[in-house]
Amino acid sequence: MNPTNVIEIGELRRSCASCSLQQLCLPASIEADELDRLDRAVRARRPLRRGEHLYHQGDVARSLFVSRDGAFKTVTVDPEGESQIIGLHLPGELIGLDGMGSGRHLCAAEALQTATVCELPMSQLETLLPQLPGLQRQLLRVMGRSRDQDQSHVELLGRRQADDRMLLFLHGLRERYLLLGHDADQITLPMSREDMASYLGVVLETVSRSLGRLQDEGLIDVRGRQLHILDARRLAQRVQGEPPRQVGS
Amino acid sequence: MNPTNVIEIGELRRSCASCSLQQLCLPASIEADELDRLDRAVRARRPLRRGEHLYHQGDVARSLFVSRDGAFKTVTVDPEGESQIIGLHLPGELIGLDGMGSGRHLCAAEALQTATVCELPMSQLETLLPQLPGLQRQLLRVMGRSRDQDQSHVELLGRRQADDRMLLFLHGLRERYLLLGHDADQITLPMSREDMASYLGVVLETVSRSLGRLQDEGLIDVRGRQLHILDARRLAQRVQGEPPRQVGS
DNA sequence: CGTGGCCTTGAAACTTTTCAAAAATTGTGG
DNA sequence: CCACAATTTTTGAAAAGTTTCAAGGCCACG
Structure with missing residues (x-):
């Protein structure tokens, strides 16, 4: 030993x-x-x-x-x-x-x-x-939260634009890391592009391009798996339907 | 009274x-x-x-x-x-x-x-x-089945082709009606095209066209909300990845 | 320093959406 | 029971977005 x-x-x-x-x-x-x-x-x-x-x-x-x-x-x-x-x-x-x-x-x-x-x-x-009885109540609550998680995934997959799905994904990830007490604006992505693609219901090239667009927009900064959320406020607005701000060429 | x-x-x-x-x-x-x-x-x-x-x-x-x-x-x-x-x-x-x-x-x-x-x-x-204790076990099982249902929905939305989603939807619907003891090959669709579209993550025109294609293929017959599943066997095969059979012009 | 795996980028092909209009169905009142 | 209006569904054509295929870049690791 x-x-x-x-x-x-x-x-x-x-x-x-x-x-x-x-x-x-x-x-x-x-x-x-x-x-x-x-x-x-x-x-x-x-x-x-x-x-x-x-x-x-x-x-x-x-x-x-x-x-x-x-x-x-x-x-x-x-x-x-x-x-x-x-x-x-x-x-x-x-x-x-x-x-x-x-x-x-x-x-x-x-x-x-x-x-x-x-x-x-x-x-x-x-x-x-x-x-x-305490465990009973808590198990039902925890199972319920897990179900809520799945519902968010369904809502994500229901969006028809890749960028909308990505936005929802990043925003949800941020909230979950916040709950864990992590620095939620500086995340090491837990999955590869291919895994993210599968989770989002697109191909991996689309993930790459979508991240690229959000980066050009100034929302995030991605280098491989290192993700900085540069503007959490606007990320939240975008999730709520705000259109992308004009990005200078 | x-x-x-x-x-x-x-x-x-x-x-x-x-x-x-x-x-x-x-x-x-x-x-x-x-x-x-x-x-x-x-x-x-x-x-x-x-x-x-x-x-x-x-x-x-x-x-x-x-x-x-x-x-x-x-x-x-x-x-x-x-x-x-x-x-x-x-x-x-x-x-x-x-x-x-x-x-x-x-x-x-x-x-x-x-x-x-x-x-x-x-x-x-x-x-x-x-x-x-019987209710306890049964509630967990029923909640579990409900979760399985949601998972099927996620799997459906993860497909990238509208026809694949429709196939999965119809197949799942058929199985559920079977379980209820209904004639599962002759269904009155419970939702409008718009509702189906939302459930499938596409627009309603796409639902209409997808149903049209499956009908041309000889799989189903749809008139408004009346759905006949003409070839349940091949429906199952299509769900499992079989490509569409050549349809005569 | 080279290798393999992962990620990005480009261009063409394909699918879906969007917009518009016609057709079919449903509900309603005469 | 028929006819009309409203709603729902289908269909067409152009626009937009995603996938596919191909190539090149980056990074970690031995």
Whole structure:
């Protein structure tokens, strides 16, 4: 057992009570004694490296997950054989709800960066739920927020112009990073252009060009995955339908 | 009190136990004694006419609903001021989950035809859930299926060709009607072309042309809202990526 | 310093949208 | 029950936007 492992296991044993994501995650608004029971049900997990899967499409759904750090994408392979990015999950956001309908996961969940996750086995959940009314309420709320997230994605995909979709995407990303307490105007994009393209329902060249246009407009500054939001105020206005300002040649 | 009202109230008092949607709805796989308690919590509601709302965007979310007959659409007005159809709810499908995240409805729910609905107040739900483990499991499953529905919508909107989206839409509709025990190859479309357009993320002219192309191909026959699926087998193949067969000029 | 992966850019082909008008359907009142 | 008005749907042609295909640039890594 090398020192690195010791540190990692130490990390893993941090409890819900001391987790920085507490307010966003299942423990929020749960009583102290209940929290302790939830805490014991949550399993430790070794960190995942970028590209590793939490579960695969078709797997029996055994657990719900929350990432403490590191983002995940959820991906389906559709009947045509093409894969599509269905979801982007930042730390504190529930992962695995795609298995609750049928008992099997409709997506695969893949780490976009090195990530440490908490795991709550379904079996434990079923035991705990009737006993912890606080958890009950909170689970419904958290599932509801996850659904709201999906609705935003539908609203994004409903826009017919690539720039509108990108605007909505960046604005939503900004809000989510804000919630996490990050510097939301200076983001390292969690996905490749190709992943973004899939999430936005366009091809990757269109993503590149759209980012280029928004940069020419002075809204953002992108260099690879480094994104600076230069004018958050106007970004919000653009999302609300304001037309692009004339850009000098 | 006229005879019509008497009949309506009689209808409203049908219990979950005798409802034809039982297997699809919350009561599924709930024990008889539990079912009785759920039954008492479910409120009667006067029938809604086409165009009437179950709730409006921004309303405090007080209840979950299920339509016994009559379909509903859920609509958001986005920041740009344009309305978008987010969901289509056939009988037996849960309506109102868009309020669970924030406590307020993110959408409006509007009847597409005359509809009778069951209403389960959130307050009752909170009381019942810890007491009825069967309901607990079933609610999670039904919410999961609703989420799966939304995922299908995202997958549909992720397709970049209008015909692909239409194919996915028709195929999904067919499967849902099958589940309801309807003749799924002879459907009265529940929405106008404009609503379909919004749901599919295209303009209504595109819907019209896409339906025209699928008709020329011999897949379907559409006259206004009457839709005949002429070749369900090939519809399924097309959804799975089979290219359109050559259509004689 | 070269290699491979990722991203950007350009030009042509294709699809969808937009705008306009005709056709079909629905609802209504005589 | 028919005819008319209003609404919805279809169709056409031009404009706009996206995809496709191809090539070149950038960056990280060995």
